[in-house]
Amino acid sequence: MNLATREAYGKTLIELASNEKVVVLDADLAHATKSMMFQNVCPERFFNVGIAEADMIGTAVGFALSGKVPFASTFAMFAAGRAYDQIRNSACYPKVNIKVVGTHSGISVGEDGGTHQAITDIALMRVLPNMTVIHPCDDVEARQAVLAITEYDGPVYLRLSRVPTPTIHDESYEFKIGKGEILREGNNVAIFATGLMVAKALEAAQKLSEEGINASVVNIPTIKPLDTDLIQEVIKNVDSVVTVEEHNVKGGFGSAISEFISQTTPKKMKIIGVEDKFGKSGDPNKLFEMYGLTSENIALGAKELIGR
Structure with a gap:
């Protein structure tokens, strides 16, 4: 089975719809990041901030400080690039509980071109104190990672891919943050x-x-x-x-x-x-x-x- 990790992300957000603490934000890319799946089942807790990634992170921080668990989704290039200052100062410095989800990472973005291919995002995110950086290898691991970071208290950068990848794990696999x-x-x-x-x-x-x-x-x-x-x-x-x-x-x-x-x-x-x-x-x-x-x-x- 081949399934993109961004697809697994969208499907897992549907599972989280019953958790009233979860809110989902997107920077006008919900169809591509697959956060639209959450919007379809839970529109009252979905927020499209438009093409304004810095504003999205700031808004997510506000939700987190109000007791919510915000997932802020956009392309990895824009998450790690355009919103870096907000992630650094508003999320990581005070260790606020937001989940930054960067889809379309790496060169496998393909035809979108070099400007949209995030090949420096791991470097940018991992040097930030208090930031946890996760990059799942298949849909099974991606689903479990989304569930795990929902329960984790602190900023997380979840790196996901555009293209389908072979499923390596079966359902017996247990993902744990910080474990290989x-x-x-x-x-x-x-x-x-x-x-x-x-x-x-x-x-x-x-x-x-x-x-x-x-x-x-x-x-x-x-x-x-x-x-x-x-x-x-x-x-x-x-x-x-x-x-x-x-x-x-x-x-x-x-x-x-x-x-x-x-x-x-x-x-x-x-x-x-x-x-x-x-x-x-x-x-x-x-x-x-x-x-x-x-x-x-x-x-x-x-x-x-x-x-x-």
Whole structure:
């Protein structure tokens, strides 16, 4: 099954309609972010603020201070970019309980072009004190993440994707904020991935196994706070680490992993992501090839690290 994480977000908002504390805001993109699903069942608690992301965050903060649990949705580029000052000063500085949902993240936005492709949002959000950053890899994880952050008290940035992604988890999966999971065991190299790239990391591990290389694959849905215990457990068995993200290699997910490993148990590392460039307009699959975000390139990076 392939389902976009933004689609799972909209469906989960419907589940939350019975929770009278939940309010949903959108910056005139409800059809695209899928928050419109909540509007259809609960119009009295849905607010379209128009093309005014900064105002949306300010309004969400007001709702939070009134005891509500506000979900503020827009494209990731606009959430992390246009509303950064409001998120920093009005939400994170006083640690206000708002949920910022950035859909259409990464280069998989495709034809919307480089200006709309958020490849710096993880970096911007994770450096903010008090901010929790979550990037689910499939629809099952996205649904559970939405439910989990509803109960969590504090600002959250939830990063979602436009395009469908393979469903990796079954219904027995239990998401917990701040926890990762080992999807595949291996002792030659460890591959840490987040979001859409988890599926590609699993494909890469399968390709490596066909060449006699055993790779661990670790899904890290919570980029901040990192599951440092799990990371430490995984890297003690390998000499090399690969990280994979649909984001700039500078300041993002790979940087977060590297910051921890370099201060605890240094390893040979390769960070795979967008190499400090802007995105382009084009078919998402072709863009993944152009920017090296493919299972083949992940496997190649792993082999280079271990000298194969």
